[in-house]
Amino acid sequence: MEQQSPQPIRGRGSSDNPQNRFEGYYFEEDLNETFDDDRPATRYLRDDTDHIISYNNSPDVGFEASINPYRGCEHGCIYCYARPTHEYLGMSAGLDFETRIMVKYNAPELLRRELAKPSWKPQVLAMSGVTDPFQPVERRLELTRKCLKVLAECRNPVGIITKNFLVTRDIDVLSELARYNAASVCLSITTLDADLVKVMEPRTSRPERRLEAIRRLTDAGIWAGVNVAPVIPGLTDHEMTAILERARDAGARFAGFVPLRLPFAVKDLFVKWLEDHFPDRKEKVLNKIRDMRGGKLNVSEFGERMRGDGNFADQIRQMFHIHTRRLGLNQDRYTVTTEHFRRPSLNGQMQLF
Numbered sequence: 001m002e003q004q005s006p007q008p009i010r011g012r013g014s015s016d017n018p019q020n021r022f023e024g025y026y027f028e029e030d031l032n033e034t035f036d037d038d039r040p041a042t043r044y045l046r047d048d049t050d051h052i053i054s055y056n057n058s059p060d061v062g063f064e065a066s067i068n069p070y071r072g073c074e075h076g077c078i079y080c081y082a083r084p085t086h087e088y089l090g091m092s093a094g095l096d097f098e099t100r101i102m103v104k105y106n107a108p109e110l111l112r113r114e115l116a117k118p119s120w121k122p123q124v125l126a127m128s129g130v131t132d133p134f135q136p137v138e139r140r141l142e143l144t145r146k147c148l149k150v151l152a153e154c155r156n157p158v159g160i161i162t163k164n165f166l167v168t169r170d171i172d173v174l175s176e177l178a179r180y181n182a183a184s185v186c187l188s189i190t191t192l193d194a195d196l197v198k199v200m201e202p203r204t205s206r207p208e209r210r211l212e213a214i215r216r217l218t219d220a221g222i223w224a225g226v227n228v229a230p231v232i233p234g235l236t237d238h239e240m241t242a243i244l245e246r247a248r249d250a251g252a253r254f255a256g257f258v259p260l261r262l263p264f265a266v267k268d269l270f271v272k273w274l275e276d277h278f279p280d281r282k283e284k285v286l287n288k289i290r291d292m293r294g295g296k297l298n299v300s301e302f303g304e305r306m307r308g309d310g311n312f313a314d315q316i317r318q319m320f321h322i323h324t325r326r327l328g329l330n331q332d333r334y335t336v337t338t339e340h341f342r343r344p345s346l347n348g349q350m351q352l353f
Contacts, residue, residue: 008276011202012040012099013076015276017092018265021084040099042074044137047102052110052147054129060306063159066129067111069143071102073131075163077190077201078273079230082130084264093265098203101137108146112344115154122338124157134164136203148173154344157182157336161227163189163201165209171220178222180340186256187214188227189243191236199277211250218251223334225254231316232260233288234281240316241323248327255329257320259308260289262298271297288312 006016054066072086076098083093091100104110114120127133133144151158152173160167160174160183167174167185177183187210191197194206205213217224226247231237244255262270274282286297292308293299299309307313324330 008199009040009095011076012095013078013080013200013202013273014094014098014269015272017094017096018268020087020090020092021264022087023090040095042099042101042137044101044103047071047104049104050110051114052104052107053114053125056129058302060302061129063124063126063129065123066126067107067133067147068128068130069104069107069133069147070128070131070135070137071104072097072100074098074101074135074137075132075201075204077163077204079200079232079260079262079266079270081261081263081266083266083269085130087265094269101135103137103141104143105141107143108150111147111150113346115150115156116344116346120343122156122341124159124336124338125151127158127160132162132164132204133160134162134166136164138164139166139169145170145173148177150344151182152176154342155180155182155340157338158184159336160185161188163187163204163210165205165213168213168216171216171222174217174222175220178220181335181337182340184223184225184334184336185217186225186227186254187211187247187252188229189247190228190230190232191239192242192246193239196236200273211246214247214250214252218253223253225252225256225329227256227258228320229256229258230260231257232285233292233312233316234285235278237288237316240319244320244323244327244329248329252329253332253334255320255324257316258306259292259313259316261305262289263300267297 008015052067054068055064083097086093086097138144148170158177174183189207189210190201192207197204197206214224214226228240228243231240274285289297291310292313294309299305
């Protein structure tokens with residue numbers, strides 16, 4: 001008998017767990033554990049790592065050091081390039097990524113310890129380089145907020161990317177950092193279509209809430225902007241102008257964009273998602289992605305992976321630059337600085353750096 005494909009699950013981006021590329025087999029543990037409405041439950045697993053700052057030498061990501069209080073993300077964005085990172089943990093890039101969240105409960109203490117080391121050279125810390133630091137569980141655990149408090153105490157600059165209105169909860173701490181030119185916040189907006197968000201980014205804040213977050217951050221004197229990301233050809237690319245206009249009207253000072261990336265297992269997850277939700281657009285979307293990726297669904301080379309290639313990628317770039325100039329975005333320069341950094345001592349007393 002032919003095995004049927006899993007059906008879409010309300011409130012989740014992925015509907016199944018594809019095999020881990022590092023494993024010869026995969027056991028779907030506890031996938032039948034559900035809430036009363038038949039949605040897979042989320043588990044929070046302790047991550048006992050002994051460090052919190054991660055480093056990278058990628059020339060096209062815009063930062064060298066980052067903080068990730070959580071691994072995995074309950075936002076469930078189907079296209080998320082970070083999904084394959086769960087495979088390093090022996091889990092799947094599918095449902096596991098959005099239902100098995102690794103939590104670094106001691107993240108604030110680890111951060112204080114690392115900033116206190118004589119070897120720490122003050123620099124901008126991205127928050128978060130992989131998964132969203134303001135995903136739903138943050139409302140309860142407040143690990144991101146506690147890390148921001150450590151950064152504010154030390155006046156170490158931070159750059160935040162998020163899809164969640166919850167970032168506005170921490171305007172008090174971010175305002176303190178902004179006093180020392182040490183904070184930048186970017187709201188990622190893929191689409192203004194709330195119905196599309198429900199199936200594509202099921203547990204993120206709705207578009208209007210993200211725009212409101214930009215407004216509140218800007219009104220508080222915090223440098224805030226928008227990232228039109230990812231741009232999905234044949235599905236969301238036509239919204240770029242409207243997103244930039246709405247973000248500018250909300251007070252955004254800067255903007256960026258990133259074409260869709262589909263590394264490793266994300267390719268199959270995204271294709272399955274298109275089949276489930278947009279079967280009539282599937283081939284159009286996939287063909288346009290191939291047009292940007294040299295006939296493939298993904299290209300991993302530095303530089304090209306973040307910008308794409310070909311006629312359609314050029315059209316998106318031109319459209320972005322035309323409208324950011326028209327709207328006055330990216331005109332003002334803002335440089336976060338480390339000049340006010342103060343090294344903490346482990347007993348809680350500050351020492352001037």
